[in-house]
Amino acid sequence: MTATDLELASSSAETTRSGRTMNALVYHGPGKPVWENKPRPTIQDAGDAIVRITTSTICGTDLHILKGDLPSVTAGRILGHEGIGIVEQAGKGVSEFHAGDKVIISCVTACLKCDFCRKGMYSHCRHGGWILGNTIDGTQAEYVRIPQADGSLYNFPPGGDEEALVMLSDILPTGFECGVLNGQVKPGDTVAIVGAGPVGLAVLLTAQFYSPAAIFMIDLDDKRLAEAKQFGATTLINGTDGHAARHVMELTEGAGVDVAIEAVGLPATFAICQAIVAAGGRIANVGVHGKPVELHLEKLWDRNISLTTRLVDTVTTPMLLKVVRSGKLQPKKLVTHRFAMNDILKAYDTFENAAKEGALKVILTSGRPG
Amino acid sequence: MTATDLELASSSAETTRSGRTMNALVYHGPGKPVWENKPRPTIQDAGDAIVRITTSTICGTDLHILKGDLPSVTAGRILGHEGIGIVEQAGKGVSEFHAGDKVIISCVTACLKCDFCRKGMYSHCRHGGWILGNTIDGTQAEYVRIPQADGSLYNFPPGGDEEALVMLSDILPTGFECGVLNGQVKPGDTVAIVGAGPVGLAVLLTAQFYSPAAIFMIDLDDKRLAEAKQFGATTLINGTDGHAARHVMELTEGAGVDVAIEAVGLPATFAICQAIVAAGGRIANVGVHGKPVELHLEKLWDRNISLTTRLVDTVTTPMLLKVVRSGKLQPKKLVTHRFAMNDILKAYDTFENAAKEGALKVILTSGRPG
């Protein structure tokens, strides 16, 4: 923040209701989430907006944070990087949004000005990236401060469904950009998705934008696989026997798949992708990995493959909005459970026991309508 | 070969000079190359051409074969997959070439008809690929049989230089396709090439087609690095101190390079590429790898990188020919030593001791002019 910004922030601070409080989910260290009273956020920078949350949700990454896996998240942090809400106040540098606007909050904060943003790599924005619920306070709260609001909010379309559109905060662009676009899914392709969790299902939903001929869904849980069938998977493979790759190779008569999409984040699932990718095919990594993997270059060096990694840039949010509005994408299918925001700890319980509970995405709604 | 083909072959066999012999370099097992007398090849299939070799050269892969590293190459095989020559006889199914035509022989044999060829992946041709001097007899001989001749030969341009154009058999398309095209080198890019051997230098020469702003050349040998300077490298990095990656990161002020091209084939050199690729960058593998490498997905999963592998397809040969003819690419620079074909064992000696001899590519010429 520059001197000019500070000056502006201090002047605008006078006009914010700085003494007021709100409820929020606060991380107090591994295993210690607390729903507690916190000061309401205020404008700190000319580009900030304060958004009153009407709908939020929980991401698999939030569970990792609660386990203490992400050192960037420190005690005292309000969690959450997904949400729908109403702009309560906009900083003087915000030109695209005004108080009263209903908005979709992107999980990625984008200044739009830096070299990375100019290249469409908002994930690596020099003034943003994934910071919400990570290095700054997030959306599992009654109010949230959104820096770089012009680049980080999207207009909620008239008549839109909050439960459907909160999926545009993170999971749909993640599946689409990291999995489908990077995997270059084309009409007629054979695609394999390893991992039928919410992100894998987001890949599955958005892969169908490009009319692949076959989509194999690989997971260890028959319930999830059955869900995937409903979402459009053409072939289900339960890899419990340890032979998922062999099954894929048999099904493709030894050719392998055009696109293998990793949506888990483990060496074993990444190994499946390597084993099933066809010559000339693509491996698109979506999963968050905690350790190195073995890359079989001794087999792959002459196979003309590409392998991609990506943190979601959310550059496709406008495109996804259009497809949702056209009715061709129905992200509401991902919602299995609903809670009041006040019951967020119960929602976390349900989400943590996703397999048992049959949970995909859990919706959190504030008492007050948007 | 189909029944029809066999029939045709047997009928055409009568017209070939089947009793005649030639000299050729024959692999008799690890460490045993012999320049010896062999029967001259004859047309076996309607698509074949017999080419009299006027110029050939030796590839790093030939050295691997002589060490016994490639089980696909069996004793009795004539080596070599690069060459210029004159078509001596063309099978009845060959439409694009005729006896007397001077041709460039591609290291990759392409039927042009199969699904892979249709996609431009000649390297994976179902009836060809890299077979010359591998699973069928090669070009380090007085004559060679070229199957699928229409897809595997290119017209030698009038006034062309054999020493220059024999580099189009393998090394230039390899550097260009696997390194430069897969690495998507763009104007203004910062490119690092790991390995300043002949293939790395072919990458260096062809990367300049796209006007990168900087090309870092990384090697352990100062002589090779000095050569790279002559070929257009803007920065030389001798990695003997084990800190090549650190030097690159310092030179790029921590950003890393847009494109990292691996032209060695070892875990250590591949590791350098991973360590220096910028967010949003590309790693293009050119090297032939004999074992798995460790891929640091725990660091790279959110870096928006792509990693590619490729066996040369030689689909860019017509483009490369145009650039050579325009004078913008001068592959002759790669030639350091010249031998008569009869002295091929001396040529191998020189090439095996490349560092000591200062050898890049060694040229072999038949006594009889093309």
Add this chain to the structure above:
Amino acid sequence: MTATDLELASSSAETTRSGRTMNALVYHGPGKPVWENKPRPTIQDAGDAIVRITTSTICGTDLHILKGDLPSVTAGRILGHEGIGIVEQAGKGVSEFHAGDKVIISCVTACLKCDFCRKGMYSHCRHGGWILGNTIDGTQAEYVRIPQADGSLYNFPPGGDEEALVMLSDILPTGFECGVLNGQVKPGDTVAIVGAGPVGLAVLLTAQFYSPAAIFMIDLDDKRLAEAKQFGATTLINGTDGHAARHVMELTEGAGVDVAIEAVGLPATFAICQAIVAAGGRIANVGVHGKPVELHLEKLWDRNISLTTRLVDTVTTPMLLKVVRSGKLQPKKLVTHRFAMNDILKAYDTFENAAKEGALKVILTSGRPG
């Protein structure tokens, strides 16, 4: 044809049943199609195949020929460039097909070897292109000679439907390549198709591979528009009032469409495309034009548009086959009428009076099953 080819042809001619005859639709000048007896075709070149037609169809271009619009078609020519059939005999240079194979005949003949074929521009093949039913005899006959058979035939998939797959001979790749691929249709796009005839409907069917948000269909005939609705158009515009462009601009709130696809071939319909293309949009021409059009560069020079033309290359036939087999594309919808091949003149009558008859594609079947 080379000397070698001629020699081969003459030798193989002995083995063909050269004295036999067949029925075929012969063009005897403008307005004079005759279903008459003709000699059966024989192998003339090593790359030829003779195919016995089981299913064929009529193209709008055939009507143009009958009107005398195409000087390249001379009296005595057998018409037709679409068909399914059984390979009766394959020349000695044909490697991918054998007698007895059931095949889809492509309207474009491709040698696969020339520079254009190497670039995927089969339409401009130096030894082929669109010649069937144009400069050589075509498919509206009991038998047809297919030159360059390896590049011009595709395997008919087991269990396939002839009526559906004969649409892959021409109309589907035409709509897809010239309209959809050249128009770069993307998820969320707004697409306008001008002309709801069979080709416009083929564009409509294949545009949906990419999940556009809206597809406007523009025509003068309400029956055709109603058909388009069934095929997936989201908005119908009857341009009889001369204000089609104004309607599109109103519907898009002045923005225009991302992609405007011309599927008629007249200056007036091309003018609509110019008037409705959004800044940054694409105009893809599919229609066959007989005269120049006025291009409004004074309005378009700063609009960042692209305009493409294309004769179908049929390079996407394998992709289309995969999508048809997956069930995502059902080309049989295009079939409205069926005739025995012997009744081809009735079929032409019906097709010429398409508006009155409600005809899209008319199917012609030989008595003898495939």
Add this chain to the structure above:
Amino acid sequence: MTATDLELASSSAETTRSGRTMNALVYHGPGKPVWENKPRPTIQDAGDAIVRITTSTICGTDLHILKGDLPSVTAGRILGHEGIGIVEQAGKGVSEFHAGDKVIISCVTACLKCDFCRKGMYSHCRHGGWILGNTIDGTQAEYVRIPQADGSLYNFPPGGDEEALVMLSDILPTGFECGVLNGQVKPGDTVAIVGAGPVGLAVLLTAQFYSPAAIFMIDLDDKRLAEAKQFGATTLINGTDGHAARHVMELTEGAGVDVAIEAVGLPATFAICQAIVAAGGRIANVGVHGKPVELHLEKLWDRNISLTTRLVDTVTTPMLLKVVRSGKLQPKKLVTHRFAMNDILKAYDTFENAAKEGALKVILTSGRPG
């Protein structure tokens, strides 16, 4: 401008030196440019910057304005949309630039936030585009107000040359984006540039980034053609005889060129492009057109060509800066004449009589160094 903006502007206005004046070139209607005293510009919006001009230049478009060809430019307007300068004051919403920064001014103003900017189409920015010296006051003055400064200025690199880098304001990105990128120039291509004026030469300079095999330059003026030779053209064609197209077709043995770039803006020069584009080639329009052209779709419909139009977006400015800094692009070559800013009317005289004066770009410098 929003209410918030107005409020900010009025508050910040107090801090600007609003009473001070400067000299500027003012358009007083067709044929009436006056170098006169005007109030210095002040910050009007949080995103504005005031830049003191150190170097400027004159564009062909400025001549059009002076002729009265552009109705958007009204009397009283300060002309000019190119310049280098020093930031004198930055609005409170400007984050990337500060007082004292030396900057390159882009001819296109980009908010970076609207849908067009997000797609990289800054030329169609909903809050900017080409407005400088058009609908707002421009750079041929001692000071200029740059709206949306963060998107419209670029850091002047340390040690840069003002004369070279002022070419990045407009002419180089115009030639590169509209001509070279849209024309998809590739290594080995044959390129024709119609028009050897400054913009055509900018195309010529930047086309060489991609190593085409041949660049034909077509013009009516031998002096300009001789200049083009110095800039890298491989073949010069003086079209005075009316047969430029025929010469190109002969030189290409009837094939035509891969890329034809129109850099004039007249029906006759556009006609040349249509006549010489090869099957599968691209026509890239750079010229500003005042009337419609005849498009020969009756010849081109089946030629697989693309035709593009574009107003420069200046999205490649960072890339161009890198290439200039690497020494591979030397835009200073375009400078033929130099004047003090006070002598701007003389500079206009020289530029208007470019043919007689041998003028390409004329440089204007303020007395006070940058």
